[in-house]
Amino acid sequence: MKHKTTILFLLPWILILLVFWLFPILYSLVLSFTKYSILSGEIKWIGISNYLELFKDPDFWTALKNTSFFVVGTIPFTTFFALILAVLVNQKIPLKGLFRAGFFIPSITSMVVVALIFTNLYAKDGYINFLFQLVGLPTPEKGWLLSEKTALLSIMAMDIWMSTGFYMLLFLAALQAIPEELYKVSDVFGASFWQKLWHVTLPHLRPMTLFVVLINTIKSFQIFVEIFVMTKGGPLNSTLTMVYLVYEQGFHKFRMGYASACAYVLFFIILIFSLIQLKLFRVGKAIGE
Amino acid sequence: MRNLRIIFCLVIVSLVFSGCGESQRETKGKITLHFWQFWTDPEVKPQIESVIKEFEKENPEIEVKLTDLTWSDGHEKIVVAFSSKTAPDVLELGSDWVPEFSSQGVLLDVTDFAEKIKSDYMMWEPATYQERIYGFPWILDTRIIFYNKDLMSRVELDPEKPPETWGELLDYCQKINALKPEAYGFGANSFERHRLYKKFLPFFWSNNGKILSDDQKECLINSEEGKEALRFYKKLVDQGLIDTQRMLDEQFKNIKIGFLLSGGWLLHDIRKNHPDLNFGLCLVPQPEKDKGQNASFAGGEYLVINQKTKNPKEAIKLIEFLIKKENCLKLCKKIGSASPSATDAIEDQYYQQDPDLLLFQHQLQQTVSPPAHPKWVYMEEIIEKAVEEVMYDKKTPDEALDEAKEKIDDLLK
Amino acid sequence: MRFQRIIIFIVLLIVLAGMLFPVYWMVKTSFSTEAGLVIQPKDLIPSGLTIKNYLDLWQWGPFPRYFLNSLLVAGLVTLGNMIFCLMVGYAFARREFLLKNLLFLSVIFVIMIPAHIIIVPLFLIIKWLGWYDTYPALIVPWMVTPLGVFLMRQYIQSLPRDLEDAARIDGAGDFKILFSIVMPLCRPALAVLGIQVFLTTWNSFLFPFILTSSQKMRTLPVALALYQGYQTIDWPHLLAASTVAALPVIVMFLFFQRQIIAGLTAGALKK
Numbered sequence: 001m002k003h004k005t006t007i008l009f010l011l012p013w014i015l016i017l018l019v020f021w022l023f024p025i026l027y028s029l030v031l032s033f034t035k036y037s038i039l040s041g042e043i044k045w046i047g048i049s050n051y052l053e054l055f056k057d058p059d060f061w062t063a064l065k066n067t068s069f070f071v072v073g074t075i076p077f078t079t080f081f082a083l084i085l086a087v088l089v090n091q092k093i094p095l096k097g098l099f100r101a102g103f104f105i106p107s108i109t110s111m112v113v114v115a116l117i118f119t120n121l122y123a124k125d126g127y128i129n130f131l132f133q134l135v136g137l138p139t140p141e142k143g144w145l146l147s148e149k150t151a152l153l154s155i156m157a158m159d160i161w162m163s164t165g166f167y168m169l170l171f172l173a174a175l176q177a178i179p180e181e182l183y184k185v186s187d188v189f190g191a192s193f194w195q196k197l198w199h200v201t202l203p204h205l206r207p208m209t210l211f212v213v214l215i216n217t218i219k220s221f222q223i224f225v226e227i228f229v230m231t232k233g234g235p236l237n238s239t240l241t242m243v244y245l246v247y248e249q250g251f252h253k254f255r256m257g258y259a260s261a262c263a264y265v266l267f268f269i270i271l272i273f274s275l276i277q278l279k280l281f282r283v284g285k286a287i288g289e
Numbered sequence: 290m291r292n293l294r295i296i297f298c299l300v301i302v303s304l305v306f307s308g309c310g311e312s313q314r315e316t317k318g319k320i321t322l323h324f325w326q327f328w329t330d331p332e333v334k335p336q337i338e339s340v341i342k343e344f345e346k347e348n349p350e351i352e353v354k355l356t357d358l359t360w361s362d363g364h365e366k367i368v369v370a371f372s373s374k375t376a377p378d379v380l381e382l383g384s385d386w387v388p389e390f391s392s393q394g395v396l397l398d399v400t401d402f403a404e405k406i407k408s409d410y411m412m413w414e415p416a417t418y419q420e421r422i423y424g425f426p427w428i429l430d431t432r433i434i435f436y437n438k439d440l441m442s443r444v445e446l447d448p449e450k451p452p453e454t455w456g457e458l459l460d461y462c463q464k465i466n467a468l469k470p471e472a473y474g475f476g477a478n479s480f481e482r483h484r485l486y487k488k489f490l491p492f493f494w495s496n497n498g499k500i501l502s503d504d505q506k507e508c509l510i511n512s513e514e515g516k517e518a519l520r521f522y523k524k525l526v527d528q529g530l531i532d533t534q535r536m537l538d539e540q541f542k543n544i545k546i547g548f549l550l551s552g553g554w555l556l557h558d559i560r561k562n563h564p565d566l567n568f569g570l571c572l573v574p575q576p577e578k579d580k581g582q583n584a585s586f587a588g589g590e591y592l593v594i595n596q597k598t599k600n601p602k603e604a605i606k607l608i609e610f611l612i613k614k615e616n617c618l619k620l621c622k623k624i625g626s627a628s629p630s631a632t633d634a635i636e637d638q639y640y641q642q643d644p645d646l647l648l649f650q651h652q653l654q655q656t657v658s659p660p661a662h663p664k665w666v667y668m669e670e671i672i673e674k675a676v677e678e679v680m681y682d683k684k685t686p687d688e689a690l691d692e693a694k695e696k697i698d699d700l701l702k
Numbered sequence: 703m704r705f706q707r708i709i710i711f712i713v714l715l716i717v718l719a720g721m722l723f724p725v726y727w728m729v730k731t732s733f734s735t736e737a738g739l740v741i742q743p744k745d746l747i748p749s750g751l752t753i754k755n756y757l758d759l760w761q762w763g764p765f766p767r768y769f770l771n772s773l774l775v776a777g778l779v780t781l782g783n784m785i786f787c788l789m790v791g792y793a794f795a796r797r798e799f800l801l802k803n804l805l806f807l808s809v810i811f812v813i814m815i816p817a818h819i820i821i822v823p824l825f826l827i828i829k830w831l832g833w834y835d836t837y838p839a840l841i842v843p844w845m846v847t848p849l850g851v852f853l854m855r856q857y858i859q860s861l862p863r864d865l866e867d868a869a870r871i872d873g874a875g876d877f878k879i880l881f882s883i884v885m886p887l888c889r890p891a892l893a894v895l896g897i898q899v900f901l902t903t904w905n906s907f908l909f910p911f912i913l914t915s916s917q918k919m920r921t922l923p924v925a926l927a928l929y930q931g932y933q934t935i936d937w938p939h940l941l942a943a944s945t946v947a948a949l950p951v952i953v954m955f956l957f958f959q960r961q962i963i964a965g966l967t968a969g970a971l972k973k
Binding site for chain 2: 037038039040041112119120123124125142143145146148231232233234235236248251252253254256
């Protein structure tokens with residue numbers, strides 16, 4: 001009886017997986033071992049040659065470096081800001097609803113439109129330079145998106161701006177699950193704001209923090225649209241990311257086998273990162289108990 | 290809760306069935322041609338639709354189904370279509386895309402028919418591959434120098450005397466660049482894939498530089514002519530601003546750039562939205578008064594046929610109709626600054642009485658296309674990277690071109 | 703205590719201003735009479751305002767149709783996910799079965815592969831099903847999203863089993879337990895799921911663009927892409943369209959956020 005309903009519960013995913021996603025995943029995995037020209041349809045099995053070529057390709061390593069930098073550079077900030085904002089907005093202050101909605105709005109608009117707007121903001125005579133000059137900070141000689149030292153950082157800043165609101169929402173949801181009594185009890189013991197935060201709030205937010213970090217990692221490793229719209233990998237490959245490399249190889253050089261190999265290397269990297277995060281958080285939880 | 294689930298299942302089932310009905314219904318008894326094109330602008334689209342309707346009137350047994358492509362991602366949709374064998378009968382490709390597709394064998398060889406009308410139209414090179422023709426030139430465009438007359442006056446240059454040689458261009462840019470940060474001399478394209486080479490190669494070609502040898506077995510990019518061109522280009526870039534094409538166009542409209550290499554769309558944009566801008570056009574300058582040419586990049590839209598089409602004859606009929614001067618001119622008038630591919634288009638009153646458009650026509654007569662080689666996309670990337678490294682002072686022009694030659698020679702093996 | 707709250711309020715206000723700054727320019731430009739996107743300090747206060755750009759939207763192609771398409775697709779995908787992810791997540795959280803870990807990994811695998819790699823084989827499947835250029839193509843493959851399953855599993859795992867056990871002892875069937883008891887407890891998670899799925903689906907571009915071709919199946923993001931012209935961008939109209947496109951998401955957000963804030967009803971879980 002129980003088994004039957006278990007299968008029924010799982011059915012939606014099993015069906016969708018089998019019909020729509022299994023074939024594409026296997027198809028592309030097999031392709032990564034071939035030399036496949038996407039247009040002419042010529043296909044030849046070449047074993048692991050694509051992967052070997054990939055590891056000798058300087059563009060691959062540049063893309064890997066940039067992507068890793070992007071991931072490691074944005075996730076801590078996004079998570080931290082989202083968490084702080086959620087805690088602050090959850091306090092007894094007026095206009096909570098306004099703040100909640102206001103912080104969320106950057107996540108709503110299409111990424112393409114946001115990327116286009118930021119290109120203007122980052123221009124040499126753009127608003128951001130204006131603000132920097134106002135407070136006497138130096139600005140890059142060629143422009144934010146055109147100097148190889150600042151291009152990737154500029155895109156990272158934009159990404160943090162866009163994603164924080166959404167993750168704040170996730171943390172807000174988790175905050176609601178913390179029983180009021182715990183705070184009341186700590187008040188009785190005379191705990192300060194920070195003590196309550198550290199001993200009551202944060203431990204309860206651990207599962208959500210894992211979730212936020214995990215999905216942010218998976219998304220960040222696949223960053224593409226911003227690069228496509230704003231810099232196309234330049235200047236001097238400083239914003240070349242893995243998925244952009246996959247796109248150029250697959251859709252402009254028509255080397256789908258090579259592109260698939262690159263995608264699968266990325267897949268493994270994301271998988272390893274995710275498994276590490278899962279392990280870390282689970283270990284932490286066990287200790288916490 | 291049970292009811293909710295049942296309702297939900299019903300909704301899904303009905304969707305599935307309704308979905309089946311919604312797909313392209315083709316009229317029985319007519320030959321249907323699927324045509325994918327990019328002109329979805331609200332001013333141009335109705336014109337395309339009316340031209341198509343006229344075609345359908347003249348050919349009542351043919352029905353044309355139009356699909357819109359976006360400029361930003363249309364290329365991807367086309368690639369997916371071809372690779373899944375669902376490409377349309379007729380489609381529009383950019384001039385630099387035709388060799389990509391023709392070298393992969395997915396376009397129909399139309400040489401026999403094209404030879405008959407070859408002399409009536411121009412710019413066949415991008416559509417030619419290994420001596421066979423795979424597409425028809427339709428709407429042409431090129432790159433030309435835009436300059437700001439107000440800025441020229443400000444630095445005491447005669448605004449009615451645009452530069453005719455490299456020396457003059459560099460000098461004028463230097464003078465205007467002295468006004469920075471208020472204004473810059475030359476607007477140089479930053480590293481934008483598939484775009485940067487269109488801004489550098491005009492100078493390269495004007496100096497009689499050649500990318501490949503005639504038999505396409507050797508790369509000649511690091512010839513003395515080529516190095517001169519890149520050295521000059523670097524000097525030009527140093528007297529100006531680097532940014533993406535879109536931002537450069539913006540800056541030019543805001544009177545922040547003196548000289549810019551751009552295309553027909555900018556002319557149309559200025560006329561429509563910035564009619565007060567005091568600007569002029571001139572051909573890409575020659576290296577010296579009697580040396581070299583005023584060469585520019587041959588660009589535009591081409592109409593090609595899917596190699597696997599079931600209706601090649603009808604497809605050719607449609608294309609023939611679309612590229613005819615009268616029909617194409619209607620479209621170009623709405624686009625605002627393009628040219629039909631017909632060789633006698635330049636003589637039409639529409640161009641003769643508009644000095645700016647006429648200049649575009651003259652520049653069109655002196656364009657060069659990149660070599661039609663299956664690995665052109667790779668060469669393009671190598672050239673763009675070389676130019677970028679020079680622009681960012683990572684390599685000297687000589688070093689960059691020598692390296693580029695080696696890399697391209699490797700590709701040609 | 704009071705002082706602390708005032709500080710927090712001021713800090714939040716400053717952050718809010720920074721966050722909304724680009725949004726202000728987007729909305730302002732959508733009402734502007736000029737053609738370009740000008741983000742300059744001197745233009746901070748709007749001068750000439752007009753709603754012409756919004757009115758134009760209705761004349762350029764069937765904008766209401768695009769809107770309805772997006773609404774239908776995003777709505778059904780969201781509804782589907784809320785029901786199905788709950789089911790699948792529950793199974794992962796509470797049940798043991800063969801190949802459980804493998805199946806769970808399969809859930810995560812799917813989102814780790816870049817869309818560009820699977821777009822062609824997915825296209826082939828859609829074509830084979832006869833769904834090219836139809837609603838099912840935009841809806842069915844996305845009825846169960848991996849993140850949704852993951853979220854629901856996490857959330858349900860953290861719920862105490864008392865109520866479910868009690869209900870089972872009372873003789874309630876599995877589906878009844880899931881939908882009458884567990885679902886209400888999952889309100890905050892379901893609300894978050896709802897917003898996330900709606901937002902992602904609403905703004906989804908690549909798949910709708912590749913899997914449909916006719917005007918009547920077009921969704922808003924694809925329509926928005928058409929305002930990026932040949933080398934130029936029609937800013938006022940693009941931004942007007944973006945603003946209109948953002949409205950339903952804001953409405954969904956306002957609806958769902960009340961569910962989030964409502965939180966758990968304290969009474970049910972008191973031991």
